[in-house]
Amino acid sequence: MDTLQGRVWKYGANINTDVIIPGRYCHITEPTELAKYCMADLDSTFVEKISRGDIIVAGGNFGCGSSREVAPLSIKASGIGAVVAPSFARIFYRNSINIGFPIFESAPAFEEIDEGDEVEITPSTGIIKDLTKGTEYQAAAFPEFLQAIIARGGLRGYAEEVLARRKATAFTP
Amino acid sequence: MGMTISEKILAAHAGKERVEPGEIVMVDVDVNLANELSAALAIDEFLKIKGADRIVRPEQAIFVPDHFTPAKDISTAKLVQRVRQFALDQRARWFEVGRAGIEHCVLPQHGIVGPGQVIIGGDSHTTTYGALGAFSTGVGSTDVAVAWAIGQTWLRVPPTVKVTYHGTLRPWVKGKDLILYTIGQMTVDGATYMAMEFHGETLRELPMAGRFTMANMSIEAGAKNGIFHVDDVTREYLASVGHTAYTEYWSDPDAEYVAEVDIDAGAIEPQIALPSLPENSRPVSEVGDISIDQVVIGTCTNGWIEDMREAAQVLQGHRVSSHVRCIIVPGSQEVQREMVREGLMQIFMDAECIVSTSTCGPCIGGHMGVLGEHERCVSTTNRNFVGRMGARSAEIFLANPAVAAASAIAGHIAGPEEIVSRDLVPV
Numbered sequence A: 001m002d003t004l005q006g007r008v009w010k011y012g013a014n015i016n017t018d019v020i021i022p023g024r025y026c027h028i029t030e031p032t033e034l035a036k037y038c039m040a041d042l043d044s045t046f047v048e049k050i051s052r053g054d055i056i057v058a059g060g061n062f063g064c065g066s067s068r069e070v071a072p073l074s075i076k077a078s079g080i081g082a083v084v085a086p087s088f089a090r091i092f093y094r095n096s097i098n099i100g101f102p103i104f105e106s107a108p109a110f111e112e113i114d115e116g117d118e119v120e121i122t123p124s125t126g127i128i129k130d131l132t133k134g135t136e137y138q139a140a141a142f143p144e145f146l147q148a149i150i151a152r153g154g155l156r157g158y159a160e161e162v163l164a165r166r167k168a169t170a171f172t173p
Numbered sequence B: 001m002g003m004t005i006s007e008k009i010l011a012a013h014a015g016k017e018r019v020e021p022g023e024i025v026m027v028d029v030d031v032n033l034a035n036e037l038s039a040a041l042a043i044d045e046f047l048k049i050k051g052a053d054r055i056v057r058p059e060q061a062i063f064v065p066d067h068f069t070p071a072k073d074i075s076t077a078k079l080v081q082r083v084r085q086f087a088l089d090q091r092a093r094w095f096e097v098g099r100a101g102i103e104h105c106v107l108p109q110h111g112i113v114g115p116g117q118v119i120i121g122g123d124s125h126t127t128t129y130g131a132l133g134a135f136s137t138g139v140g141s142t143d144v145a146v147a148w149a150i151g152q153t154w155l156r157v158p159p160t161v162k163v164t165y166h167g168t169l170r171p172w173v174k175g176k177d178l179i180l181y182t183i184g185q186m187t188v189d190g191a192t193y194m195a196m197e198f199h200g201e202t203l204r205e206l207p208m209a210g211r212f213t214m215a216n217m218s219i220e221a222g223a224k225n226g227i228f229h230v231d232d233v234t235r236e237y238l239a240s241v242g243h244t245a246y247t248e249y250w251s252d253p254d255a256e257y258v259a260e261v262d263i264d265a266g267a268i269e270p271q272i273a274l275p276s277l278p279e280n281s282r283p284v285s286e287v288g289d290i291s292i293d294q295v296v297i298g299t300c301t302n303g304w305i306e307d308m309r310e311a312a313q314v315l316q317g318h319r320v321s322s323h324v325r326c327i328i329v330p331g332s333q334e335v336q337r338e339m340v341r342e343g344l345m346q347i348f349m350d351a352e353c354i355v356s357t358s359t360c361g362p363c364i365g366g367h368m369g370v371l372g373e374h375e376r377c378v379s380t381t382n383r384n385f386v387g388r389m390g391a392r393s394a395e396i397f398l399a400n401p402a403v404a405a406a407s408a409i410a411g412h413i414a415g416p417e418e419i420v421s422r423d424l425v426p427v
């Protein structure tokens, strides 16, 4: 995955999936349609003000609440390049990895990076650089298994490999 | 070193002797649940997986339409149509309106879920089945789709926090109060990535309904799963729903816990969680005079027949305040049938409540009781986030069914003791 660079939009802790994509929009599955309502109940100006590649820096337990995969999907579709937070709620964490959306865990990055800063992230190393301030942070490393999923662009690639392997080893009389 | 119940179940499903917290394992999935929302996305994903055309174990793939069901508008109707067609084509188990209700009440009542299983579901409150001694957790739609395709899922083995309850519960204190109090102590991310394992003599007295409520809301402390050990209450319940073949797992005495929390349950009063996080719990007696507009009693958190009986005991012989809407939402068709049999429907109607069909509706701000600007609602659901039940400015107070019923009568937040005469023995 290439280097990510963008302007920071900053939010607090416990940003839940109900404000990321409210229940009333959850029956939508089309990404471009979902993108229109991203963060609707947190920040109604969000969709207009962000540019492609911008980065969300938020407090801990980001994405808590429901299992709705439309939460990371809507953020991804809105054009946001990555989310940085001290911790992620677990279903949001796995959904992001499964759909190939980059997330990074770092508490100091959240504390020190300000809204409007220009930030650069190298996904392969987890290095987060605040270009405005000249500071640098190391995100927590992903376990090997998850790195492999990320490298395949999400969980689907992994499943395809499993199916191909099973087919190859299937008993044929 | 011993293992916890969660570790043992995961090890057994990963084909391993033992597993360690932090380790990522591929496990066989026994039950794979989806509602119409998670299923719709999962179907899109499934169709993109090269080499997958059939669900590998269709009898384990369960579909329960409940969030916007019966359809609230044309677009949700279309969505359900698509999901139903897929479920039928795949010969999976489809629970049509009239035979179902809210997913987390439907699965136990049909004997689908039981001890020792690994259960995943495209809904965060899939944690509910931990009440039966299963490892049960919510996942996303891609996970559901991949498990349809390969019969397995990846899980990071969670460290376990042991929560032990001591003492005898006071009148009107139920599973809901225990879990609201616990989340208040642990905070909404206190158990993130962890298994919450419930112990203590208090729980032996707790009926299945209270255990389901607690496991249901373990996710509100961030937990991956909430789990109980099987006892006679569980065994009796399983026998009643025809779930007979299962394996009981037990945590070893020397199992390792990352944290242990001890709770003096005998000291807990009925709780209420103030807006807008479930961790804002405090005794009902301390919240002061807060007027309300709506009450919701039921849904997957408190929609069991025991919950309905508690609400009915408070509402019997009373009428809901003239400026309050009281909406009763049974957890399933099964519960509603029992309500009719026991005469609870009559009590609710005489008290001027309305009884809704079993649906997520108001819980998710979908339909059947969406809140307007600045309205306040006492609800037995599990989340009081901003905008959860409707307008962003609306406020949600979480409580048990008896507190919700008492508040409906009073027109402001009230404990059941304020309403029910003291000589009445609480259920």
Ligand code: SF4
Residues within 6 Å of the ligand: B066, B067, B102, B103, B104, B123, B125, B299, B300, B301, B359, B360, B363, B364, B381, B382
């Ligand atoms: S009733 Fe509410 S919490 Fe339960 S499954 Fe439905 S939307 Fe989720």
